[in-house]
Amino acid sequence: MEPNIGSHKLHQHLRAHGRAEIDGWAINADGAEIWLTNPYGLDVGFYANDAEGCARILERISTDDHEREWGTL
Structure with a gap:
């Protein structure tokens, strides 16, 4: 997906497909949360x-x- 997709369109896409990728970042919807995984495969944040x-x-x-x-401590 393009990084300039817009938040409403991204949310619609996640509701329909459950997952999106932007510039190597993985965005995954799971119930009430969305988790964000950086291009190196590390989960870096949870969002509404x-x-x-x-x-x-x-x-x-x-x-x-x-x-x-990026890496573990």
Whole structure:
């Protein structure tokens, strides 16, 4: 999907399909929550399963600079 999809369209897509990918990020809906997995396969956040939660996800993806090193502590 395109990163400029918009929060309402992303939420509609998740309701219909349960999953989306944007720039390597996996977005998965599960009941009342949506979880976000970064391009390195690490779950990095849980959000409300609504348009506002989708807006927060899209903001996080758009502001990530991919310069950090992801891994376990």
